[in-house]
Amino acid sequence: MRSFALILLVFVFFACAKENSFDSYNSLKEGLINIKVEDLNFRKSIVIDSIFNINKIVKLESNEDSFIGSYDKILIDEDRIFIMDSSISFSIFVFDFSGNFLFKIFSFGEGPDEYLELRDFTLSSANNTIDILDFGGKKILSFSKENGELLDVKYIDVNTYFRSFERIGNGYIFSHANTCGFIEDCFNVSFWSDDLILESRSFEMNEYLKGYDFKGDPQFSRSYDRVFYKEIFSDTIYEVQQDSKQLRTAFSIDFGKFRLPDDFKYSRKNSNLAEALQYSLNENMTLGIKDFFVSDQYLYFTYGTPGLREVLIDLKTLDNVSFQRYITSNFLYTGTVRAIHKNQLVKVISSEEIISIVSKFYNTKDSLKIRQEYNEFYTLAKDIDSGSNGLITFLDPDF
Numbered sequence: 125m126r127s128f129a130l131i132l133l134v135f136v137f138f139a140c141a142k143e144n145s146f147d148s149y150n151s152l153k154e155g156l157i158n159i160k161v162e163d164l165n166f167r168k169s170i171v172i173d174s175i176f177n178i179n180k181i182v183k184l185e186s187n188e189d190s191f192i193g194s195y196d197k198i199l200i201d202e203d204r205i206f207i208m209d210s211s212i213s214f215s216i217f218v219f220d221f222s223g224n225f226l227f228k229i230f231s232f233g234e235g236p237d238e239y240l241e242l243r244d245f246t247l248s249s250a251n252n253t254i255d256i257l258d259f260g261g262k263k264i265l266s267f268s269k270e271n272g273e274l275l276d277v278k279y280i281d282v283n284t285y286f287r288s289f290e291r292i293g294n295g296y297i298f299s300h301a302n303t304c305g306f307i308e309d310c311f312n313v314s315f316w317s318d319d320l321i322l323e324s325r326s327f328e329m330n331e332y333l334k335g336y337d338f339k340g341d342p343q344f345s346r347s348y349d350r351v352f353y354k355e356i357f358s359d360t361i362y363e364v365q366q367d368s369k370q371l372r373t374a375f376s377i378d379f380g381k382f383r384l385p386d387d388f389k390y391s392r393k394n395s396n397l398a399e400a401l402q403y404s405l406n407e408n409m410t411l412g413i414k415d416f417f418v419s420d421q422y423l424y425f426t427y428g429t430p431g432l433r434e435v436l437i438d439l440k441t442l443d444n445v446s447f448q449r450y451i452t453s454n455f456l457y458t459g460t461v462r463a464i465h466k467n468q469l470v471k472v473i474s475s476e477e478i479i480s481i482v483s484k485f486y487n488t489k490d491s492l493k494i495r496q497e498y499n500e501f502y503t504l505a506k507d508i509d510s511g512s513n514g515l516i517t518f519l520d521p522d523f
Contacts, residue, residue, distance in 0.1 A: 155372065155374065156373045156374070156375075156376055157374065157375050157376070157439075158375075158376045158378060159375060159376070159377050159378065159423075159437065160378045160380065161377065161378065161379055161380060161382065161427075161435070161446070162378075162380040162381070164435060164444050164445075164446040165444055165445050165446060166433070166446040166447065166448075167445070167446070167447045168447070168448050168449070169447065169448070169449050169450065169451060170445070170447040170449075170450050170451075171450070171451055171452065171453075172450035172451070172452045172457045173452055173453060173454055173457060174523070175436070175445055175521060175522060175523040176457060176469070176519040176520065176521060176522060177519065177520045177522050178454075178456055178457070178517060178518070178519060178520075179468055179518040179519065179520045180221070180468075180517070180518040181456060181500075181504065181515060181516070181517050181518075182205070182219070182221060182222070182223045182515065182516040182517075182518075183223045183504050183513075183515055184219055184223045184225070184513035184514065184515070184516065185219065185223050185224055185225040185513070186508075186511065186512040186513045187225065189225065189228060190217060190219075190225035190228065190513065191213065191511060191512075191513065192207055192209050192213065192217055192513050192514075193209050193211065193212025193213045194209045194210070194211045194212045194213075195207055195209070195460075195462055195472045195474065195514075196208050196209060196210045196211060197210075197244070197245065197342070197462070198462040198463040198470060198472070198516075199245075199246070199247055199346060199463065200463055200465040200470065201247050201249070201269070201348075203220055203221050204218055204219065204220055204221075204226070204269075205218070205219045205220070205221070205516060206218055206245070206247065206254065207219070208242065208244075208245050210242040210243065210244075213230070214230065214232045214239075214242045215228045215229060215230040215232075215242075216228060216229040216242075216245055216254060216256070216267075216272075218272065223516075227271060227272040228272065229254065229256070229267050229272045231265065231274065234261070236277065237265070237274055237277060238261070239256055239258035239260075239261055239263070239265055240258055240260035240261035241258055241259045241260030241261065242256060242258070243257045243258065243259035243260075243286070243287065243288065244256075244257040244259075244287075244288040244289055245257065246289060246290045246291045246344075246346070247269065247291065247346075248266075248269075248291040249348075249349060250293070250294065251266070251291075252268065252269045252270065253266040253267060253268065253269055253275060253276075253291075254266070254267045254268070254269050254272070255267075255289075255291055255296075257286060257288070257289050259286060259287065262279060262280050262281075263277055263278060263279045263280060264277070264278045264280065264289075264296075264320070265277050266278075278319070278320050279320075280320055285300050285301040286298045286299070286300060286301070287299055287300060287301040287343070288342070288343045288344055289344070290344045290346060290351045290364070292315075292351055292364055292366045293366040293367070294317070294318045295315060295316055295317045295318050295323065295369075296315070296316045296318075296320075297313065297314070297315055297316075297344075297351065297353070297364055298313070298314050298315075298316065299312060299313060299343040299344065299353065299355075300312055300313070300314065300329075301336075302329055302333050302334050302335065302336035302356070309325075309328075310328065310329040310334060311325040311326060311327055311328050311329060312326070312327035312328075312329055312355055313325065313326045313327050313353065313355075313371065314326075315369040323369055324369050324370075326370070326371060327355065330390050332389070332390045332391060332392065332394060332395075333356065333357075333389075333390070333394075335395060335396060336356055336396070336397060342415060342416070343355065345416055345417050345418055345464075347417070347418055347419050347420075347464060347465075349366075350363065350364075350418070351363070351364040351366075352364065352374065352416070352418045353371060354412075354413050354416060356411075356412070357384060357389055357400075357411060357412045358412045358413050359376065359377045359378070359379060359383070359412055359413070360373055360375065360376050360377065361374050361375040361377070361413065361416060361418065361423075361425075362374055363418075374418070375418075375423060377412075377413060377425070377427075379409075379410055379412075379427070382408070382409050382410045382427070382429050383409065383410070384400070384403070384404060384409045384410065384411060384412070385409075388400075388403060404428065404430055405430045408429060408430065409429070410427045410428050410429050410430075411427075411428060412427065413425050413426070413427055414426045414427055414428065414432070415461065417461065417463060417464035417469070418464070419464045419465075419466070419467045420439075420467060421438060421439055421440050421467045422436060422437065422438060422439065422464065422467055422469075422521060423435075423436075423437045423439060424436050424437075424461060424464065424469060429448075431448045431449075432448065433446055433447065433448050434446065434447055434448075434461075436469075436521060436523070438521065438523075443523055445523050454498065454501070455473075455481050455485075455498060455501040455505075456473070456500065456501050456504075456515070456517055457471075457517075457519070458471075458473055458477060458481070459471035459472050459473035459474070459477065459514075459515075459517065460472055465518065467520075467521075468518040468519055468520055469518075469519045469521070470516060470517070470518055470519075471516070471517045471519060472514060472515075472516060473514050473515040473516075473517065474514040475508050475509070475510065475511075475512045475513060475514045476510075476514075477514070478505045478508045478514060478515070479508065479509065479510065481501075481505070482502075482505055482506070482508075486502065
């Protein structure tokens with residue numbers, strides 16, 4: 125699996141770097157890494173056991189208070205796992221690395237100390253807080269990272285259209301929904317102080333993209349205090365410069381033949397997500413980077429062509445692998461990547477997936493043989509039902 129076919133070109137400021145599609149993106153370009161997807165080691169199907177080792181398995185405690193309906197976002201800080209369920213229980217759940225349930229934040233409602241919509245959350249190392257973005261209630265609520273106690277409530281401008289955010293130093297960076305209506309000055313990114321005073325803005329929205337709201341698509345990726353950002357239809361990943369309140373262009377993805385052309389992206393033909401999706405399906409093109417996670421050593425991202433492709437790049441050795449689907453002889457490798465922690469990819473295997481696997485493979489005439497062969501999975505999964513939480517696995521790349 126080792127190959128140096130991918131050439132990562134590192135550009136200085138004056139190099140001829142690939143420009144982002146948005147003309148107004150005046151980002152810093154020191155250290156830009158250009159990745160050409162057509163040079164990646166692509167395999168249609170791959171044995172995932174051959175590129176990962178299981179480092180740790182966490183079975184999340186299941187009880188009436190801790191049940192997670194949807195794993196919408198995961199952040200890991202020190203020895204705790206923070207999970208946001210924004211669509212079913214509207215809660216933030218906190219577990220330790222042994223899977224013990226510590227506490228949850230549930231403050232759903234219309235009161236001054238409650239959130240009307242759990243749009244996003246982030247962690248602050250400096251303030252030791254869990255900050256929640258309440259898009260519907262137009263406020264930020266800060267809770268103690270130690271016990272979930274409410275500490276502060278800050279109200280935000282009703283015209284901001286914040287869709288996601290991250291805590292950076294003593295302030296915030298926000299990504300804005302494109303549904304900014306008739307607002308003249310409409311930007312994708314803004315930096316705010318701790319007391320929510322606007323400090324700077326970047327990336328003026330293209331007129332043809334003002335009708336989009338990708339609220340379910342991640343814009344930020346956090347690895348401890350390092351924060352990365354990408355925009356809709358994006359071919360670029362930026363690192364947030366906390367001191368200067370700017371975005372440094374970190375990775376530029378050249379999608380080549382899969383790239384959605386500008387004359388479609390920035391035209392009346394592309395008036396909503398359904399049209400863009402249909403166009404990409406018809407033309408076998410990508411809408412850009414979907415999920416992405418960055419650590420000191422690895423870059424992981426997905427994109428559709430239209431089948432979803434996964435990409436993993438070792439930034440130190442230049443090894444890389446890209447695949448559209450995988451097979452495995454170990455069910456603990458299944459699930460969806462939801463975070464990165466200490467250069468390990470973090471996957472979630474939901475209770476629904478586990479129940480489906482057990483039903484399909486463990487209730488057959490060969491079930492005894494399968495249970496013996498995959499005993500570790502069966503031991504963890506046998507008591508999981510529809511009212512249980514799933515498993516969190518930590519995978520070490522080895523390719």
